[in-house]
Amino acid sequence: MSDIQIRSLSKSFGATRVLNGVSLDVHDGEFISLVGPSGCGKSTLLRILAGLEAQDEGEVRMGGERIDSLAPGARDIAMVFQSYALYPHLSVRDNIAVPLLVRRLNRWQRMPLIGGWWPGGRAIRHQIEAEVQAAARLLDISRLLDRRPGQLSGGQRQRTALGRAMVRRPQAYLMDEPLSNLDANLRVQMRSEIAALHRSRGGTFVYVTHDQTEALTMSTRLAVMMDGVLLQVASPADIYFDPVDLRVAEFVGNPRINLLACDADAHGGILHRNAALGLRLAHRGGMDRRVTVGVRSEAIRLTPRTGEGRLGTVTGHEHLGSEVLVQVTLNDGGAVVVGRRDALGGVPERGAEVSVAFEAGRVLAFGSDGRRLALARAPHG
């Protein structure tokens, strides 16, 4: 079993608290992404899992066993680095073979010259060679086995690093922004390949990235981190449609979620610039009167000005190919919202007046502390 339990991990570098009581359960065989802006502590968390960094407090268990005091090599994990960290003087073959050579050969069998003659050494080396070739085939780098890392492209280096991680069949794979040094096209391709590897090879994947698209497309679950705290751990759909925190809603989604600064009246009705939005908080009362309303761009309906909702003026376009992002400045208050239209479905001209309406059920409300507030079910006038 390779489920990982992380219990109230804390870590400070000097006066900076990088992790602040993080607890997380990673299920056996799942692909979980740690996402968040740079400096949120996600890489530190991964490095503590790997054993490259020691936590100040808390514990890490894998399959029920405490592993947080074991050396990195003694944990059944592999890691892929952002910089690939390939040994530059070794061929691709030898790079991939290192974890096996170290673990299976004894000191004498590893010796450069006599190693081949030491009893048992040759048979083990044959076996390792076969496994290296199998891994290389899987990653489509068989014809590169004799090259050195310096002779490879970025993508090929990344595959070699993946090969070195996979060849040992560890229980858990830790990946630290493995695709961020690749160009955009290759990144998309490697994304699906890594996801496919996860499906075919199994094992628990913990994947660190600051790229929300990567996280959303590859993972079974996302763990969104900010300022050393885990904000939400959920499936990609839940993170996107049902964020529990304003910061999660802001971080995930492209274009950014539209936010309107609003107030709540005594009955829980939500007002924007003193005009009712037609929304009501489920639990009125409380001291909190400031409410932030969030609507994703695809939940914004733009219709000719005779339609329902608020009035706004189109102030900009952004073409994305199949879709167009339409920037609308609301007439009362000047807040800017971004809506999405099918590129072929007729896009309102710049300067045109449009009605802006929010799709029922797609509006999110957050309190002044950033926490999600429930809205009353029944829509009303």
Place this chain on the structure above:
Amino acid sequence: MAEQVRRLWTTAGGRLTWPGASLHIAHALSAPAVALMLLLLVGPLVVVLGLSLTDYQLGADALSFIGLDNYIAMAGDRVFWKSLRNTAIYSLVVVPGSVGLGLLAALLIHGVARGQAVYRAVFFLPVMATLIAMALVWEFMLHPGFGLVNLSLRSVGLTPQNWLNDESLALWVLAVIGIWQGFGFNMVLFSAGLLGIPRPLYEAAAIDGVPAGWARFRLVTWPMLAPVTLFVVVVTSIKSFQVFDAVQVLTKGGPNKATEVLVYTLYAEGFEFFRSGYASAVTVVFLTIVMLISVMKTRWLDRRVHYT
């Protein structure tokens, strides 16, 4: 080349008045550098080569061409062979000694948490101090009667030695002084090399299960230091072939030519016996050896230590 220069010239909007005009300009512009190089680097070399074929004596009004006689004399000169052999032995001791010690010191300093700068400065002291002055200190320390070394040996009951006057010991003593003087410089170069090794390589090694210590040194540190090591070995070899000042101050090539080294021989021939022609021939041999070391580095070794 000329074609490229011409094209640059035209694309830059210049007027081309006659074919090859730009070439003349290129030659004119590089002339000062070429002249200086000829005057300061190639010139003396040619003069030495020429002198080595003559019987010139320092201060003499005339000289005559004697062909390869100097070289033939050298081949039969017992002192020259002794000197060449001593220089080789000295280098074979000093190069591994000061490279190895430099690497060891760099690794140890790299491993300590505090005071790295202090350690580096201390080990670098002998490099900065003039060897002539330091050699005097060594002379006191090695004095057979009241030297610190012999006093120490005596106090623990060991036999004192006549360090610099014992034929079988003197060259080794000089080699130890050479190591002492040179390893700090190598340590600094190795320290810089160690700082340049990317940390993720060590982390990858840790995760791959490579045990800390020797195995990790073999897998990461040593190969990553290879370019620095090559440079250090070449520089140290050349420097050890040039050993002179300690010999001049401490032994003057003695006792009984036991510490006669190449540069000392050419100095003695040239400026004590005034046989400049012969000294030039020795110089040519010396330069050939040093050049061979450099050629070996660029031709063959460079390709094996850079991994891109």
